[in-house]
Amino acid sequence: MVGQKRKRSSLPPQYATAGDCCGGGGGRRKRLAGGGPDYLDELPDDLVLAVLSKLAASASSPSDLLSVHLTCKRLNGLGRHDMVFAKASPASLAVKAASWSEPVQRFLKLCADAGNLEACYILGMIRFYCLGNRSGGAALLARAAVGGHAAALYSLAVIQFNGSGGAKSDRDLRAGAALLPEAEPHPANLFMADWWASRGVQATAKKPGLEAPAAATGDSDGGGELRLCSHVRCGRRETRRHEFRRCSVCGAANYCSRACQALDWKRAHKAQCVPMDRWLLAAGEAQ
Ligand SMILES: [Zn+2]
Ligand SMILES: [Zn+2]
Secondary structure, eight states, X not given: OTTSOOOOOSSOHHHHHGGGTTTOOSOTTOOOSSOOOHHHHTSOHHHHHHHHHHHXXXXXXXXXXXXXXXXXXXXXXXXXXXXXXXXXXXXXXXXOGGGOOHHHHHHHHHHHHTTOHHHHHHHHHIIIIISOOHHHHHHHHHHHHHTTOHHHHHHHHHHHHHTTTSSTTOHHHHHHHTTSOOOOOOHHHHHHHHHHHXXXXXXXXXXXXXXXXXXXXXXXXXXXXXXXXXXXXXOOBOSSTTOSEEOTTTSOOEXXXXXXXXXXXXXXXXXXXXXXXXXXXXXXXXX
């Protein structure tokens, strides 16, 4: 292209390239034959990219970015650079339900893949709640949450608290929730866990129907047996009786929250959890 002008396409740019706008056919950072205003040819790719990134960061609606892709092939190609997707503004990602389509989903996916947390959140919510893709949606929400996206953190908490996504004992949900990477325990949790351990309070994996002696739990406050969260890195103890929920499969583990249940399932309980009827069977055989 050096030293000569590029031939204009006989079609206006938008027509010449509209077919490519969503097909992913245009290579990245590659000048393609076809339309495009001549002045654009004088600008190096990295400068155009910088402009596009700025545009993406300040775009006020999804159509701002999509129209870039429709303008010409070169912008379409450069507009597909990860740098542009990563910088896409929240407003440019605020897609409307009425305009939901495969290309729009692909656009959000590209932004999410480029590390755009807002895109992870939006696509995660849409997949989880609207498209019924629970594990894929939860994984995206977890990615946004880990990146510090506040709304994603809250949404994951809601999902875990409600056990959204299936039956109470749905393993799929646990698998989805278990995508949360286990953070290093907070000093406060370490303190609480050590506190109870030093007082002989353990998260007893007690068989249903067989009451553990009160002494074994170190419970001496006379208020009945308050249970410790079975997730060893949690350290929370019930503040009133029956506050925590039992594992619905074995009934032997107790959890302060869905988050702890999910983390403990991944860490240990998956190998320990034995369905309740087998406990009862074993108890029957022992008699
Ligand atoms: Zn807990
Ligand atoms: Zn269990």
